[in-house]
Amino acid sequence: MAISDLILQLQHAKGPNYDLDVSIGIVMGYKRKVEMRGPDESKDRKVVWLYPKKGDEVSLPRFTENLEDAYFLTRSILPGCVGGVSWDEEGGTAKLDNGAYFTAATPALALCIAALSGAFAEDDDAPETLPNSLPPS
Template sequence: MNELLDLLRSVIKLEKGNRIVDRRVAILVGYREEPSSGKPQWVDPEGGPAKSPPFFTSDIDNAMILHRLIAPNERVAVSWDEDGGYAKLGNTGPVSCKTPAIALTAACIAFLAKRTHTKIEN
């Protein structure tokens, strides 16, 4: 199974933010762990230090960081209501998830999948 589609499915299924998924998304967009004495240190995509992967799936501000990393020149729309969160990025279809942060994270991954010509099936 395609790793990108597997990650997208994992994000869409989330009921709440998930640090394991956040880590997978972070690695996808260029964050990396570097060994050091003791606890591994995280490095952001630009080579700067990071305390940990961003909370993409639980914090809308962190999900917006993901948008800027994946598609900084594309329009993004995010909304929510009593049923959950919705997001649309560029020319991808809207994504519906439990929260706005999860929806935007999923929309970013869907955009990346489309940009890399990965076939997305429902």
């Protein structure tokens, strides 16, 4: 999925969405591995996520649900940025550095949109996934 498509889907999301969390995780470099666990006669399929840099088995962050996970996304792809998040009864708003204000159904969604938009600001040649390390902004 192109980054611009992911941002558009985040903007139209009505709330937290695990499929969008998966897309963000893949963009960040998380690797998904399917394992068959259990005794031979009753193996269960288990999806395992591997952290991008160390390869450690981790739980996939809930970027679209949890504000701390959205903040982790922001600090990972835009180290050194500053910004803010606010919310009211209608949803959330986020702004990073000198970028635009982004609104969404929740503050976590707004922060995800702001982070991805800041990292890939209208670049038609933006990669489908993030490089292994981004220089500080």
